[in-house]
Every structure is written in C-alpha cells, then in structure tokens.
Amino acid sequence: MTYIAKPKVHHPSLKKNEIGLTRRDYEGAITTLCAGCGHDSITAAIIQAFWEMSIPPHKVAKMSGIGCSSKTPAYFLREAHGFNSVHGRMPAVATGANAANGDLIMIGVSGDGDSLSIGLGQLCHAIRRNVNMLYMLENNGVYGLTKGQFSASADPGSTAKKGEANTMQAIDSALLALTLGATFVARSFSGDKAQLVPIIQAGLAHRGFAFIDIISPCVTFNDHEGSTKSYAHTREHKVEVVQADFVPPADEITADYQAGTVKNVMLHDGSWVKFRKVADDYDPTNRDNAYAHIRDHQRKGEVVTGLLYLSGDSKDVHDQNDTVPGPLYNLPHDQLCPGNDALQKLQQQFR
Amino acid sequence: MTSRVNDFAFKIATANGTGSASANGLIMQAIFRMGVPVTGKNVFPSNIQGLPTWYEIRVNKHGYTARTPHFDLMLALNAATYAKDVAEVRSGGYLMFDSSWPLDEKLKRPDVTYLGVPLAEMCNATFKGVRERILMKNIAYAGVLAALIGMDTEVIAALTKEKYAAKKALLDSNEKAIALGYDYARANFPCPLPIHLEKMDATTDSILIDGNTAAALGAVYAGATVGAWYPITPATSVMEAFKGFCMKYRRDPDTKKKKFAILQAEDELAALGMVIGASWAGARAFTPTSGPGISLMNEFIGLAYYAEIPAVIVDVQRTGPSTGMPTRTQQGDLMLCAHASHGDTRHICLYPADPREAFEMAAKAFDLAERFQTPVFLVSDLDIGMNDWMVPKLAWDDSYRPDRGKVLSADDLEKARSFYRYLDVDGDGIPQRSLPGVHPKGAYFTRGSGHNKYGAYTEDGDEYQEVLDRIARKVQGATKAVPPPVMKPTPGATMGLVTVGGCHAACVEAMDLLAAEGIKVNYMRVRGFPFGDEVRQFLEQHEVNFIVEQNRDAQLRSLLMLETGVHVEKLESVRYYAGFPMSAHHVISGVKAKLEKAA
Numbered sequence: 001m002t003y004i005a006k007p008k009v010h011h012p013s014l015k016k017n018e019i020g021l022t023r024r025d026y027e028g029a030i031t032t033l034c035a036g037c038g039h040d041s042i043t044a045a046i047i048q049a050f051w052e053m054s055i056p057p058h059k060v061a062k063m064s065g066i067g068c069s070s071k072t073p074a075y076f077l078r079e080a081h082g083f084n085s086v087h088g089r090m091p092a093v094a095t096g097a098n099a100a101n102g103d104l105i106m107i108g109v110s111g112d113g114d115s116l117s118i119g120l121g122q123l124c125h126a127i128r129r130n131v132n133m134l135y136m137l138e139n140n141g142v143y144g145l146t147k148g149q150f151s152a153s154a155d156p157g158s159t160a161k162k163g164e165a166n167t168m169q170a171i172d173s174a175l176l177a178l179t180l181g182a183t184f185v186a187r188s189f190s191g192d193k194a195q196l197v198p199i200i201q202a203g204l205a206h207r208g209f210a211f212i213d214i215i216s217p218c219v220t221f222n223d224h225e226g227s228t229k230s231y232a233h234t235r236e237h238k239v240e241v242v243q244a245d246f247v248p249p250a251d252e253i254t255a256d257y258q259a260g261t262v263k264n265v266m267l268h269d270g271s272w273v274k275f276r277k278v279a280d281d282y283d284p285t286n287r288d289n290a291y292a293h294i295r296d297h298q299r300k301g302e303v304v305t306g307l308l309y310l311s312g313d314s315k316d317v318h319d320q321n322d323t324v325p326g327p328l329y330n331l332p333h334d335q336l337c338p339g340n341d342a343l344q345k346l347q348q349q350f351r
Numbered sequence: 352m353t354s355r356v357n358d359f360a361f362k363i364a365t366a367n368g369t370g371s372a373s374a375n376g377l378i379m380q381a382i383f384r385m386g387v388p389v390t391g392k393n394v395f396p397s398n399i400q401g402l403p404t405w406y407e408i409r410v411n412k413h414g415y416t417a418r419t420p421h422f423d424l425m426l427a428l429n430a431a432t433y434a435k436d437v438a439e440v441r442s443g444g445y446l447m448f449d450s451s452w453p454l455d456e457k458l459k460r461p462d463v464t465y466l467g468v469p470l471a472e473m474c475n476a477t478f479k480g481v482r483e484r485i486l487m488k489n490i491a492y493a494g495v496l497a498a499l500i501g502m503d504t505e506v507i508a509a510l511t512k513e514k515y516a517a518k519k520a521l522l523d524s525n526e527k528a529i530a531l532g533y534d535y536a537r538a539n540f541p542c543p544l545p546i547h548l549e550k551m552d553a554t555t556d557s558i559l560i561d562g563n564t565a566a567a568l569g570a571v572y573a574g575a576t577v578g579a580w581y582p583i584t585p586a587t588s589v590m591e592a593f594k595g596f597c598m599k600y601r602r603d604p605d606t607k608k609k610k611f612a613i614l615q616a617e618d619e620l621a622a623l624g625m626v627i628g629a630s631w632a633g634a635r636a637f638t639p640t641s642g643p644g645i646s647l648m649n650e651f652i653g654l655a656y657y658a659e660i661p662a663v664i665v666d667v668q669r670t671g672p673s674t675g676m677p678t679r680t681q682q683g684d685l686m687l688c689a690h691a692s693h694g695d696t697r698h699i700c701l702y703p704a705d706p707r708e709a710f711e712m713a714a715k716a717f718d719l720a721e722r723f724q725t726p727v728f729l730v731s732d733l734d735i736g737m738n739d740w741m742v743p744k745l746a747w748d749d750s751y752r753p754d755r756g757k758v759l760s761a762d763d764l765e766k767a768r769s770f771y772r773y774l775d776v777d778g779d780g781i782p783q784r785s786l787p788g789v790h791p792k793g794a795y796f797t798r799g800s801g802h803n804k805y806g807a808y809t810e811d812g813d814e815y816q817e818v819l820d821r822i823a824r825k826v827q828g829a830t831k832a833v834p835p836p837v838m839k840p841t842p843g844a845t846m847g848l849v850t851v852g853g854c855h856a857a858c859v860e861a862m863d864l865l866a867a868e869g870i871k872v873n874y875m876r877v878r879g880f881p882f883g884d885e886v887r888q889f890l891e892q893h894e895v896n897f898i899v900e901q902n903r904d905a906q907l908r909s910l911l912m913l914e915t916g917v918h919v920e921k922l923e924s925v926r927y928y929a930g931f932p933m934s935a936h937h938v939i940s941g942v943k944a945k946l947e948k949a950a
Binding site for chain 2: 083086094098324346
C-alpha cells in the first residue's frame with residue numbers, strides 16, 4: 001500500500017534488531033486472505049526472517065504475479081516497493097528490475113497457478129538465468145481466486161472439494177528446479193515456521209535464484225480429506241531430510257553437532273548454511289542425489305522438506321554479464337553517452 | 352536509350368546466402384562516394400540460403416530516395432528468377448547475364464539489350480576453392496557494373512583497400528575479381544552505357560545507414576542501459592547494433608566491465624516484462640520487436656499504461672496479419688500500437704520516415720516514456736529499418752540531459768510530508784514516482800488492478816474512473832511533446848496529401864511529378880501520436896485530403912478520423928500494401944484514380 005505516515009505506537013519494550021527496527025516495522029497491510037490460509041503463516045515467516053537479518057525494508061523489492069499468493073507482498077514490509085504484475089509474468093519483471101538495480105534485495109512470491117501453468121515458461125527461464133532473487137512458490141494445489149479448480153501441482157488421485165479426482169500428473173516444482181540447474185532448491189511447509197525461517201534467510205543471502213516450494217494449504221478449497229495439500233496430509237507425510245540453520249556473517253560457526261553429521265556451506269556474503277543431516281543418505285550439495293531422494297520418497301507418498309540443494313558455485317545474471325558493480329539505473333549520463341565527437345568519428349564508417 | 356546521367360535504377364538478382372551483400376554494399380558505397388545520391392533496397396526471402404534475393408539501387412541526382420519499380424539495367428544472375436527478371440527491365444534497357452550457360456532464347460525481348468558475361472567461367476579459371484569461386488563471382492559482377500555505368504575505379508580501389516586492410520589474401524582476390532569483370536566489360540561492351548554516373552558533390556554531408564542501426568544509436572545516446580528482446584525479423588539488427596555500440600562505448604576503460612545489460616528473453620512477453628521491471632527500477636530500457644511481438648506484448652503494454660511505467664518499444668513493422676511475409680514491409684501496426692492491450696488505452700507513438708529520424712526519435716522516445724510514465728512506440732518499418740538510406744549526417748547536442756520526468760530523489764522524499772504515487776500534484780495529469788531502494792517514504796505498491804489516486808487497491812467505481820480519466824489527460828498532454836507534423840504548403844493548392852513514416856520519400860517525389868501535371872497539394876506528414884490540433888486544422892482546411900499509407904484497411908485514415916473528428920468524406924484513402932516500399936507511382940496513380948472518380 002502507499003506509504004502512510006501513521007504513528008508507530010510500539011511498546012517500548014518491543015525487541016529491536018541491529019538497525020533499530022521492531023518486528024512490527026516489517027509488517028504490511030492487514031491480510032485479506034481467508035482465516036487460516038497457509039499463505040499468512042508464510043508471511044509471518046518472511047517478516048521474522050527479514051527482521052532477524054536486519055534488512056532495511058526499503059531496500060527490498062517485493063514482486064508477485066496474480067492470485068492469492070501474489071496478494072501477500074502487501075502484507076509484509078510496508079516500506080518496501082511492491083509490484084503486483086500480470087499473471088505468471090513476475091519473473092520477467094523481476095529480471096528487469098534486477099538488471100537495472102542489482103543492489104535491490106528481491107523477493108518474489110508466487111503460487112502454483114501463477115508459476116506452474118501460465119507462468120511456467122518464465123519460471124524456467126528465471127531459474128536458467130539464475131536471477132539473484134528469493135522466489136517463493138506458495139503451493140496449495142488449487143486455484144483459490146477462481147474457486148477451486150485443480151492446479152498443475154495437484155497430485156494425481158487427489159480430489160477437489162466436491163469429490164472430482166485429478167487424473168493428470170503433478171508438476172513437482174522442486175524437481176523441476178533441480179532439473180533446470182537451480183542453484184538453491186528448498187521445500188517447506190507453511191505450518192513449519194522453525195524450518196522455513198532459516199531457509200528464507202539462506203535464500204536471501206544466496207547469490208542467484210533461491211527457489212522455495214512451500215506447501216501452503218488452502219483452507220477454503222483444498223483442506224479436505226482427498227487433498228494431498230491439506231494441513232493434515234502434509235503434517236502426516238512430510239519428511240525432513242536435513243535441518244538447515246542460517247548463520248549470519250558476523251556469527252561464529254559453533255560445532256554444536258557431532259563431526260561428520262554437519263556440513264557448512266558458505267554463501268557469497270560470508271554467511272553460512274549449516275546442514276545437519278536427518279536422513280543418513282542425504283547430501284544437500286549433490287544435485288543428482290537430491291533428485292533421486294525426492295523421487296524415492298514421492299513414490300512412498302512422502303513430501304521431502306528442507307533445503308534440498310545448494311550450489312557452492314553460483315553465478316547470477318550480473319556475474320554472467322560481467323556488469324559493472326552497483327546499479328545501472330543511476331550511472332551518470334556522461335558515462336553512458338559517447339557524445340557528438342564520437343558520433344562524428346563513428347560516421348566515417350557509414351560513408 | 353538516350354543518355355541518362357545520374358538518374359537510373361538497376362536491380363541485381365542473386366540467390367540468398369551466396370555472398371552478394373558485400374558486392375552490393377561495395378557498389379552502393381562507391382556510387383555514394385562519387386557524390387551521387389543513391390538508395391538501396393533489399394528484397395529478400397524469409398530463408399537463409401538458396402531462395403531468390405534482389406538488391407535494387409536507385410541513382411538519382413535530384414535526391415529522390417523512394418523505390419522505383421522501373422529498372423534500366425538488370426543483373427540477372429539467378430536462373431530461378433530469370434523469366435521474371437527479364438520481364439522487369441524497362442523497354443530500351445539492358446540485361447546482364449552469366450553467359451557461362453546458354454541463354455533461353457524464348458525469353459529474349461527485342462526491346463532489351465543483352466550483355467553476356469561468362470562470370471562463372473572466368474572465376475572458375477581464376478580462383479581455386481569452390482567457396483571463393485562463388486564469392487568472387489559477385490565481386491566480378493560489381494566489376495562489370497563498374498565499367499557499364501562508369502563507376503570511378505579509384506573509389507572502388509580505395510573502398511576495397513579499406514575493407515580488407517587486415518586481410519591481404521581477401522584484398523588480392525577482390526581486386527582480381529573486380530578487374531576480371533571490369534576488363535571484360537570494357538573489352539566487349541560500349542562502356543559506359545547511356546545510363547551512367549558522373550561525379551557530383553551531393554553526398555558530402557550525408558551518410559549511408561539503415562534505420563535499425565540508427566535507432567540503436569539513438570538508444571545508446573539517450574542512455575538506455577537495459578535492452579531486452581526476442582529475435583524477430585526485421586527488428587533483430589536493432590539489438591545487434593545496440594550490443595555492438597555498447598561494447599564499443601559502454602565498457603569501463605580499466606576493468607572492461609559492462610555498463611549495460613542485454614537480456615535475450617524467452618519470448619516477447621518476457622522481453623517487455625523485463626523492460627517494465629527495469630524501467631520501474633529506474634533504468635532506461637527498451638525492446639525492439641515487430642508486429643507479432645507486439646501482439647504477444649499486449650497484456651504487459653496494458654500494465655505499463657495503467658501502472659504508469661515507462662517503456663520504449665521499437666516496432667519495426669513487417670507485413671501481417673499473423674506471420675505474414677516476415678521480410679516484406681508494411682505499415683500494418685498503426686492501429687495496434689496506438690491502442691494496444693485490452694480496456695481503454697492510448698499510446699504515444701513516434702513515426703520516423705528515415706534512419707535519421709529513427710535516431711532522433713529513438714532518443715526522444717526515452718524522454719517521452721519517462722516524462723509521461725507510459726509506453727512509447729517508435730513505429731518504424733522494414734524498409735526504414737533494414738534498407739540502406741542516404742540521410743544527412745547524424746548530430747548530437749552534447750548539452751542534452753535525459754528528461755527523467757517526475758522521479759523523486761531521496762532528498763525530495765525526506766523533505767516531503769507524504770508521497771502518494773498517483774496524485775495529480777501539478778495538474779498536468781502526470782504523477783510523481785519513486786524508485787525502489789531509494790527511501791522508505793517512497794514505497795508504494797505497483798499493480799495492474801484497480802487503484803485509487805493514492806495507489807491503494809480499489810474496486811470503487813468513482814475512484815477507478817478518476818485515475819483512468821487522469822491518465823487520458825496525461826497522454827493527451829503529450830500532443831505538445833511529440834514531434835510536430837512536417838508541413839509543406841504549395842501555393843494555390845486546395846487539396847491535402849497526408850502520410851506517415853516511410854511513405855514520405857514516395858510522396859515527396861509524387862508531389863513534384865503531380866505538380867508538373869498541374870495537380871497541386873499541400874503536404875503533411877504526421878510524426879507523433881496522439882495528434883496535435885494542427886493535424887485537425889490541416890485536414891479541415893481542405894475539401895479533400897489524400898491519406899497515403901501502406902496497409903489494406905487505411906489505418907492512418909481511421910486514426911485521423913477517430914482523433915480529429917474530421918468527416919470521412921474529406922479523407923480519401925491511397926494505399927499500397929503488397930509488401931514492397933511505396934513508390935511515387937503508387938501515390939500518383941492513387942491520387943489520379945480518386946480525382947477521376949470524383950470528376
């Protein structure tokens with residue numbers, strides 16, 4: 001929403017972060033989603049993640065497409081610029097904004113309709129490009145705003161609210177991201193804030209496209225017995241493969257786990273992701289292994305969660321393009337315009 | 352044929368992919384350097400190799416640059432099109448063919464002089480490799496032509512040396528091939544022919560350039576830093592040229608790092624999305640495309656219009672509908688660009704008539720897009736974009752500073768009591784905007800859904816309408832900012848001739864020819880949309896206005912009617928839309944047909 005200079009009446013004892021802001025400073029407008037919507041829990045996790053990382057809200061660009069999930073950027077970080085673009089096309093807008101100003105901290109929020117049907121192509125190409133952004137897919141397997149149609153992530157055999165069974169295969173966005181070479185792939189559950197917050201933080205610190213698929217139940221259209229994206233089903237079937245802790249650059253890495261069970265991966269800004277293995281055979285830095293692991297569990301009807309894959313070698317669009325450091329948008333004109341002398345000289349070749 | 356000095360046209364028929372472009376370029380440039388006005392037009396297939404391609408060169412001492420369909424000399428070097436090429440020669444003209452193979456006598460015309468040159472035989476005897484033999488055959492025909500029309504051999508020698516300065520072997524081959532053709536022609540034909548060149552000094556202050564290169568230069572000079580695109584004929588070379596210029600001018604001298612970003616998108620939808628994202632974040636960004644790309648971009652065009660985000664779209668028009676003829680020219684996107692996307696929209700359009708205007712208007716497009724916070728279309732076409740035009744040298748005013756419009760700085764925002772994105776603070780319909788990352792007070796939510804003047808989501812009808820009305824007012828305000836029409840009054844004229852874009856050259860020539868027959872017209876070429884009041888006044892002051900354009904459905908005429916309210920009976924349509932650039936002949940015959948009908 002537009003900035004309104006309303007008085008911030010904070011309780012004096014509210015805890016402040018390193019830049020003196022309270023958690024409330026990272027909130028946005030009051031949600032208009034249904035009570036109990038998984039997306040609101042994700043919003044809360046986003047707020048906590050940003051607050052804990054002491055990110056100045058106005059340095060953030062909140063991008064989204066169309067749909068319930070795409071409304072959520074209005075509900076966090078009111079001092080950040082938001083962009084509710086057109087259906088499925090947020091990745092392109094984010095790519096352009098990132099090209100103009102690579103210093104913006106970019107978070108994209110999308111849904112399974114937005115990302116896996118109308119916007120599937122754009123999602124794929126944003127992954128391919130490794131655009132430096134955190135991309136959160138709030139996945140409920142259903143079209144909420146148009147009242148209950150199956151989305152492309154609805155599992156075969158799962159049913160709609162009125163009982164109709166889905167006959168088509170689901171697009172698994174985490175497998176898709178792994179296949180396309182994503183440098184950061186995670187899956188989580190809106191009801192598991194403890195898991196989600198450090199993943200969001202690691203995704204923000206990652207230089208490149210950080211993809212998080214989050215099962216986020218739709219309480220109105222897809223939270224019933226036949227759904228595989230309901231609260232009950234997800235709680236029963238989710239399997240955490242690693243526990244990922246985000247360690248900011250300034251914090252010391254402490255060896256509070258036994259050697260051999262912890263893997264530390266450093267991110268470009270000097271922060272760390274500390275992986276503690278839950279599944280013995282899981283290596284979050286091995287793409288093939290991650291893929292096979294997700295598929296194996298999928299066959300058992302289980303949903304693998306956690307930071308599933310992290311590449312230690314990630315080159316984003318600016319790295320690939322070899323762009324000058326800092327934003328392009330405010331380079332002085334005299335550095336951009338070659339001037340009339342150069343033009344006259346150049347025109348010798350047109351004679 | 353009576354002697355015609357510096358006033359003739361010839362056509363070269365070859366096959367695509369055989370390397371004739373460099374020979375044709377050499378011929379064009381040599382004539383130009385002799386100081387003689389010249390234009391060249393590619394007629395090429397949507398294909399890489401093998402299909403017929405033509406290059407038409409018009410030499411005209413008066414400086415007429417429109418296409419002419421009358422050829423005094425045909426270089427018929429493609430057997431596949433021979434019959435067609437023979438038929439196109441003007442009576443009394445000449446036809447050069449490769450006499451290495453027997454000529455089909457049935458195709459001989461008694462009114463054409465045939466000039467057989469054993470090009471293949473000569474090149475096979477002189478050059479070794481197959482590729483070199485094919486390539487040098489082209490250079491050899493340039494040599495033949497040089498002798499036939501009296502090109503300055505010193506100019507040709509200098510050009511060849513410049514071009515192959517770093518490639519000694521190629522220089523030798525080229526020089527040898529030119530001499531082969533030249534000497535053969537001199538020995539066997541009465542050189543020069545009655546149609547020939549004589550040195551002039553009419554090109555000193557001109558350059559030969561195509562519109563796509565010029566538009567790319569305009570984008571560089573305007574300070575565009577982000578270019579996003581999806582390859583499409585005939586717009587592809589805009590981005591290729593932009594990239595080339597950026598590599599030359601836009602790299603840090605020490606680190607060689609780039610001060611630009613070029614994003615090859617997955618499709619045109621994404622390309623415009625990237626431009627919108629980049630513009631929203633504060634960069635000058637653009638995308639070059641053609642009609643099919645504009646069709647795909649429609650949803651984003653509507654978003655940029657309604658959310659008020661600058662975007663520059665260079666539309667190099669080709670024939671439609673659908674895939675149409677991708678390598679032929681048309682003005683079929685005039686309506687599309689003016690009103691692209693669903694709902695009520697109206698977009699600023701600039702209509703260059705030649706590469707020089709493509710350069711100037713490309714630069715201007717960025718100022719307008721930022722000042723009015725809206726998409727701006729540079730509506731060019733294949734003829735302007737991909738053909739070689741002789742235009743006055745480009746110039747740049749070094750005092751130019753980009754018009755970034757009402758962008759609030761961190762200081763502005765710090766001092767402001769409040770900021771609301773869509774308030775009409777100055778009464779001109781143009782709101783203030785802020786860029787992400789600059790200041791906490793600048794934050795707002797950009798959306799393509801209903802919003803009120805404060806930027807908040809709304810489904811309130813009155814609030815929605817208020818914003819929509821302001822945007823209409825804002826865009827209407829651009830009538831004073833777009834380039835004014837070019838007007839040329841003719842004493843005693845009671846009729847108007849109105850056109851747009853690349854038809855200009857044909858109209859200029861047609862007016863002179865019509866005047867010679869006593870048919871006088873006042874001339875107006877519109878250069879910007881929305882049209883200013885002077886456009887309406889021009890149309891009103893004539894009982895009849897001939898509206899000359901290149902599309903089937905008289906799109907310019909429709910726009911004029913819609914925008915000015917001038918009665919349909921005052922607007923007579925003259926159209927040509929077969930895919931080739933318009934010639935004076937098309938204008939004249941169209942005007943005369945209307946006059947005869949009225950009489």
